[in-house]
Amino acid sequence: MNKSGGKKATMKDIAKAAQVSVATVSYVLNNVSGQTIPGETRQRVLDAASELNYVPNLAARSLSKRQSGLAGILVNRQPDEQWWERAAYTPFIDAMERELTSLGYHVVLSSLDAKAPNMDIIAERKLDAVFVLGALQDTFHQISRHFPTGVPLVAIDSPIEDPLFYRVQYDYERAALAATEQNSKPCSFLVADRGSMDAAAQLGTLLSLPPSQVLVLETEDQLQPFLARQTGDGIILNEYVGLLASRWMNPTRYTVLCTAGTPELLHSLPRSSSVLFEDRKHLAALELMQSLRNDSYSGPPDKCVLIKPR
Amino acid sequence: MNKSGGKKATMKDIAKAAQVSVATVSYVLNNVSGQTIPGETRQRVLDAASELNYVPNLAARSLSKRQSGLAGILVNRQPDEQWWERAAYTPFIDAMERELTSLGYHVVLSSLDAKAPNMDIIAERKLDAVFVLGALQDTFHQISRHFPTGVPLVAIDSPIEDPLFYRVQYDYERAALAATEQNSKPCSFLVADRGSMDAAAQLGTLLSLPPSQVLVLETEDQLQPFLARQTGDGIILNEYVGLLASRWMNPTRYTVLCTAGTPELLHSLPRSSSVLFEDRKHLAALELMQSLRNDSYSGPPDKCVLIKPR
């Protein structure tokens, strides 16, 4: 029934089998508008195609159309990335992949070495859209040098200033405010993962915390000493970190900002309080990307989309 | 400095600039062995290439060599996938992606609709290697019909019998034994996520548990009632589920089999006991894939690799 062993059928094979030219095959298979093919011919082609178990070769297609049908998710990775940092990326990657897949893109996922981010893949594979996660300022400096302009690129959770790039990230400020008013007591300390270190700085200022009261977590064992020093209540970013903290401090003493996209994790901490964000980071990124495709002249309304707490 | 606006440079452009033919350019750029190019020419080509900011078009390359340089990770998704199930896949995906990326592959990640798994991507993109996660028996039934044989395909965490496919999965049996002897007390109940429902059945038998003592978790709210019924000690698969359980039962009463690849998560549960697995699921999958490439005649030693507890 299927000659899975043999070589793959091409349009040429179909053309031969259906007694037409490859052009006609292409017209039929792609439902090319503007070409009017009689139902009879059309059916012959279709039949031949399924008979031969035809599957198009997308590399060939990409070559002649100038579109790969590929979307890229590029993740900037620190050499010593911690498990809670990794875990914080995945829900987004996951959601983004589904979204893109359901839109008909094929998704390529690639880790970037933060020390030497290599974005050649964008040009090599002619990616139609690119999402960069956790890129740092100087990572982007590297990029902007020679990368194919015209590629819709959006940066997610990336503390960069460069107005050249479109971005989406959490609205940490509003989240922190929500947290402090949820807790009636003032916030006297802050813990954040490195992925939100810019946010940590920003919030430290906002809440007027001295640097000593702000911890940007690098390794797990920094947590206990820091928490032990605390006397007041605080805010913790990243629910995994929040979970870790519960080992050393009563969860009622801090509010977790759910920046890891897995708020359910805190269900296991009774009586803990947390601030969730709207679950639309991936959607926002997508919309940005799409408006980049269309309105490439004017650009989308906002260069930077902030995801609000809910 | 960079003409990022203009069209991308091709080999032809380099050839022109370096006063050689495209063939020569190809030889130089790919360090083709067997071709001996004088350093002078070579340098001219290299210079021209970097001057023009040349990036190869991999679609074109794929077309003429019969290799895409793409590896696929295909994830079977249930329509009602739960967050702890999702979270259980990601560490593997993550590790696999890095491994493949560092091997020089580009990785395409794709969700399969469990109801209608579409593996066309394998043929369309001419994937050089494929890893399928969480495929069910009948998912594979669909697949084996017409998929390009000769593609190294490895099934991970997939309860399938078909001897056609190579597999890697946890050695649940040994893990359960390790768990029961770690706990001196006997095991009287078992909770598993759906990803390990086959394992659950197998272990249920092994531990001679009546069906009523085995829960395959579908929704979060099934957990509390089940645990409330229990009087003895038990085993829980998936550390996220283990964490959830801690809300309803003292963690000292169960041992968690860390099937989600995130054992650190349990750090937040003091005095809990757990069984870890060797952290080599991705490596095993990779080795299997590589031996599939080479020994395609004999096939690799084992059709099914079991990851042991440690």
Place this chain on the structure above:
DNA sequence: GTGAAAGCGCTAACAG
């Protein structure tokens, strides 16, 4: 309505 043919950018014989 349908087909011939010129690419898309790169590789790999095969000549010279």
Place this chain on the structure above:
DNA sequence: CTGTTAGCGCTTTCAC
């Protein structure tokens, strides 16, 4: 040592 050339599989313009 280097260039010519014939594809790889598909799209698309332009004739018939």
